[in-house]
Amino acid sequence: MDWTFTSENNLATTFATMINPFWQEHVTEGAFKGHEGFSIRYAFCIPENPRSTVVISSGRIESYLKYKEFIFDLYQNGFAVFILDHRGQGLSDRLTHDPQHGYVDSFDDYVDDLITFVNNIVKPKQQGELQLVCHSMGGAIGALTLLRAPTLFSRAVLASPMFGIKPALPNWVANGLIRTGLAVNRMKKQQSGYFFGQTPYIAFPYSLNKLTHSKTRYALFRTLYDEEQDIQLGGVTTEWLCAAHEAMHKIEDSAKAITTPMLVFSADGDSIIDNKRQRRVVQNMPNAELEIVPRAYHELFTESDALREPTLIRLCDYLSHGLSNGA
Template identity: 30%
Template sequence: MMLDAPFHGALAEGPEGARAFWLETADNLRVRVAHYPGPADAAGTVLLFPGRTEYVEKYGRVAKDLAGHGYHTLTIDWRGQGLADRMHTDPRAGHVTLFRDYQFDVDAMVAAARDLDLPQPFYLLAHSMGGCIALRSLVRGLDVRAAAFTGPMWGIRMAVPLRPAAWALGWGSARIGMGHVYAPTTGPESYVASAPFAGNLLTTDRDGWDYMRRQVVEVPELQLGGPSLRWVHQALAECATLARIPSPDVPGIAFVGENERIVDVPRIMRRMAAWPGGKLEIVGGGEHEVLMDGPPARRRVIAAMTAFFAAAGSPQGAAADRPSRSGLVCPAH
């Protein structure tokens, strides 16, 4: 049974009539989903997988754009973030026991989409950490017509000499019961709430930055700090495991900012080059969060994404798209 959950609609700026619900996962945690309605004659529903630190209100503007293209949106607060159950006594620590545990959240979300009788077919949009979770879900057989990714976390950008230290710290900390400790250089502060706009790693758009900051400042419960050592170890392990698995036979498109500085871009390029029906688009001037850039850039990305979705829904279009890889550059401004 789904129960109504708190939802900050004014801060989300999404389509009218949006609602949030509590869900219980198979391992007895409480997560939150939000349904952003689309038109009555919808082309389908986008299952939106957010990134680390994110929450359902953050994608209100994106959902409004998707509704304009004919789609409902269902998105989620993953375990350990947003208003979902936090995974440690320190609620600011970005922590998870096993990375595959996020699949419990995915299963609950998909069940909710069906219980709400949302329009089918389902499509997938996944950002950053959500891209890693999504790839695992697709390998498990998630039933979507097509998948889109923005800055997918199929690898974490870090200096090569630091990788052995990151693995060792994560593995060793878990063995001595210190896996919840923050990763080096991070702490309980929310990046968006505490960092200046100038030089930030997420967006080039001041209004997009203020939109994100306003949400976490006005609702501090949405804030999340740095990742725990356990999370880092689990994320690296999951990325390494997925790198050895072939891409699923689902049409996929990925968007990467030209100035991406958080995730491993070469891994994205290798994955998309080998993806059946895959396309890679570089967003000129973009940072990690191309969907939090200015309205013109965001709408161009959404337009390209929904055109890809529409082509995947057409036997002729899907067949034409399958072997291609795009070098399109979308200007950020």
């Protein structure tokens, strides 16, 4: 199959002449009421005669606006794409007194939102098989969704899924820090606060970034967050970290019950995810295929062309496998 993807070369020009006009013309944005009535924003686009319908579950701090290039690539290659901004980030409602807080009460809330999104927004417009694509935190949300609703998606692709995070502290240390943080919040009589060492949004220079080797894509990401300040998000709260630990333990304990056919990309140069734990979990999933991407940093969908393109070829091959109009 010949797939075509955007390139880092002249990417700013590609955005101006192709991606942004595509967004204006072909992408629909909307909102629905998620768990407990919070407004959850989403976007979608459907090409003529799509191969299948893809739902994207994005990572922490992300908005669907950050996915414009990836969505454009999927659409150009014949996939219908639906994506939501998880509660507490992106353009969706923020959940605490401080809009910069990375906060969630429980990862079950993310799962509730995703299932509501699929049932109420995606399924009425679905064409072809329904497939899931996830990045990072979105991979943890995706795995929990597959656990709760095993037949919702025909197959899934998880890039750098958050099945473990660095620093990989011993459980007793992590739990002690979380308990202390929650106690500090109670003493201050506040609903939540940043975990130790976490701060509001900081735009790190490219030289300090551990997300991508692509200077061009990193610059576009930072420019977007400078221009669209509503999507900025700071560090994690103690509550989010507590919820994340519970979610990752549940995924590891239940890995054998996650039976959806799945391709998992593990970025070998990832300094955010605990790859050792991630790969251990994947090996316990009965229908999961692990693909290690040498040298790659955390964000495979915005990596340099040399790393991104083979990943996207493999992703599109996997999603189109066995489809009558895509094989």
